[in-house]
Amino acid sequence: MRQVLFILLMIGLGACQEEIAPPTLNFRYEYFPLSIGQQRNFIVDSVLYDPQGSRVQIDTTTTFVREIVVDTFRNASKALEYRIERFERRDPGSPWVLRGVLTESRTLTQAQRFENNFRLLKIIFPVKVDQQWNPLVFVDPATKVDVKGEPLELFKGWEATLVNIDQSWNQYLNTLEVQFSDYENAIELRRGTERYAANVGLVYRELSVLNTQCLMCQGQAWEKKAQSGFILKMRRID
Template sequence: MKKLLLLLPFLLAACDTREIAVDPVRAGYDYFPLRAGQSTVYAVESIQYRTGRPADTARYEIREVVQEPVTDLAGEEAFVIHRYYRPAGSTAWKAEPDSVWTAKRTARLATRTENNVTFVKLSFPLKKDLAWNGNTFNDRGDDGYKVTGWNQPYEAGTAAYENTVTVEQSNEADECVKKNVQYEVYARGIGLVRKEITEVYYLQPEGACDFTQTISYGRHIVQRLVDFTE
């Protein structure tokens, strides 16, 4: 009888299937907010490099508007995102979206489906040095993402954010062959505020490295937030 009494607390604990409450702020959910009507505008500068040609620079803006939530094929709440494009300096947005993406946030992951390819943007609970596979839900092969900046101020030009998380998506550099550095910055209560991609390959005359890092081909893209409304 005494043994049974000693085991009783453990048996009761094992039978308790209640979920432990998660603090949304500590988990980092507010770095990936999704609310119907939420609108973000990004300024984008895209430089394309091609062998034997001058660099081609394009400047434009992207507007994303979150629509009402829907239930996806997994039975989870997802949000449709209407995306609009306009050249830099233009004042008018098209009446119809140029593309439609989706995004969702579960207790463990924040994902975006971009041009029918799903990426794991964030993993929860967020913390410094947290790592995950950004390509978990697509067939592009493993791609290691890592939190390199956590809950820290961030400034870019005239923009300043008190709390941000930086996600490193790629950090490959070979002074003779290529440079592939990609990262995203998310601000608390806003979401993505900056995205930068540097993916270039260097000329190698006669297969040798001359260390000049002259770009043969590749791309450099900077996307930064210029307007946000809820």
């Protein structure tokens, strides 16, 4: 499925007898800064639910992640992409190990991230509270990913909403919050949110992708009744 998302930007029109300056539109690109040499450090806590017959094994891990913007290139559409190397280590005393390469791009109206063969539409510009968009413009929402041997519909029910902007959060004076998934039924949960700080970029990501077949567990917290899936929490530490 391929959809194209356009934002039409209107510019003020001058009257016949007098010239009127067009209004200035603040797109707020500072929430998704991109430049060569940027370094981002995160700590990632994850909980994985591994179904093993009649029981579920719950594994928790902590990983340190570093992303470095190392280069730019033009893609097949001639758009500018920033090449980012991703490093990981288990504890602060271990050496960094290169785990992958991803890209990000920012056009007049879109911020995108391409990772693990998925291109996601992160933000649309100019930003506005309650703005909604499809983050899966370039992704089949029925795509399944393997988590502990279980194929999960990771992107089921995803729809992005810009919840707030210019709000203080933790040590950051101005942040933007995007809820990119809020889908739930009796046996599935897909809930995710991201926060971006002005002139910093992503500072927090949380994603829960959980399934259960326990129909008698209504009212229980998902952390208790989940039988497969994962919970991921990623926060900036630099």
